[in-house]
Amino acid sequence: DAGVTQSPTHLIKTRGQQVTLRCSPKSGHDTVSWYQQALGQGPQFIFQYYEEEERQRGNFPDRFSGHQFPNYSSELNVNALLLGDSALYLCASSLRQGAYEQYFGPGTRLTVT
Amino acid sequence: AQSVTQLGSHVSVSEGALVLLRCNYSSSVPPYLFWYVQYPNQGLQLLLKYTSAATLVKGINGFEAEFKKSETSFHLTKPSAHMSDAAEYFCAVRTFGNEKLTFGTGTRLTIIP
Numbered sequence: 241d242a243g244v245t246q247s248p249t250h251l252i253k254t255r256g257q258q259v260t261l262r263c264s265p266k267s268g269h270d271t272v273s274w275y276q277q278a279l280g281q282g283p284q285f286i287f288q289y290y291e292e293e294e295r296q297r298g299n300f301p302d303r304f305s306g307h308q309f310p311n312y313s314s315e316l317n318v319n320a321l322l323l324g325d326s327a328l329y330l331c332a333s334s335l336r337q338g339a340y341e342q343y344f345g346p347g348t349r350l351t352v353t
Numbered sequence: 354a355q356s357v358t359q360l361g362s363h364v365s366v367s368e369g370a371l372v373l374l375r376c377n378y379s380s381s382v383p384p385y386l387f388w389y390v391q392y393p394n395q396g397l398q399l400l401l402k403y404t405s406a407a408t409l410v411k412g413i414n415g416f417e418a419e420f421k422k423s424e425t426s427f428h429l430t431k432p433s434a435h436m437s438d439a440a441e442y443f444c445a446v447r448t449f450g451n452e453k454l455t456f457g458t459g460t461r462l463t464i465i466p
Binding site: 244271273275280281282283284285288295296298330332340341342343344345346347349 | 387394398399402459
C-alpha cells in the first residue's frame with residue numbers, strides 16, 4: 241500500500257519565480273492538506289482540498305494556490321517567490337468521513353535564493 | 354481557536370530511562386489530539402491519537418499518552434528510551450468540523466548512550 245508521495249524532493253528557485261509542488265495521497269484517501277514547515281518550527285496549515293475544491297485555508301497570502309485533480313492528487317503553486325518561502329512543504333492525506341488522522345508525505349524542500 | 358504548547362524545546366534522557374514529553378492544548382470545544390515524530394530530513398509519522406474514546410492511548414514503538422481534560426494536557430511517555438527514539442516530536446490538535454491540524458513548536462529528543 242503506497243503512502244503519500246511528493247515530488248520533487250528538493251527544489252531551488254530564485255526570488256520572483258513560480259513553483260509547483262505535487263502530491264499523491266495514500267490509497268483510499270480523498271482529502272489533501274498542505275503545510276509549510278520553516279526550519280526549527282512546527283508545520284503551519286496552508287489549505288485543504290476535497291472534491292476538487294479548497295475547503296479551508298490558513299493564514300497564507302493569495303500567492304499560495306492549489307488544485308486537486310479527479311484522482312485526488314494535488315498541486316501547490318507559489319507565485320512571486322520570496323526568500324521567506326524557503327521551507328519544507330508537507331502534503332498530508334486523509335479520509336473526509338469517519339477518520340481523524342492525517343498521513344504525511346516526505347515533503348519537498350524548497351530553497352529560494 | 355485552538356493552540357498547542359510544548360514545554361521544552363530540547364529534552365535529553367539516558368538510554369533505558371523514562372521519556373516524558375509535555376503537551377498542553379487550548380480548545381473551546383472537545384479536541385482531537387495527536388503526536389507525530391519526525392526523523393531528520395523526513396516527513397511526519399503518526400505515533401498515536403486521542404479521539405474522545407479511552408483517555409490512555411497506546412501508540413507505536415512503545416509510546417503512550419494520557420488525555421487529562423482538567424489539566425488540558427496530553428503528555429507523551431515511553432518507559433524505556435532507545436537510541437532509535439532520537440527525533441523531533443510534535444503535538445497537534447484539531448476539532449470536529451475544523452480540518453486543520455495546529456502543531457506545537459516541537460521537542461527535540463536526544464538519547465544519551
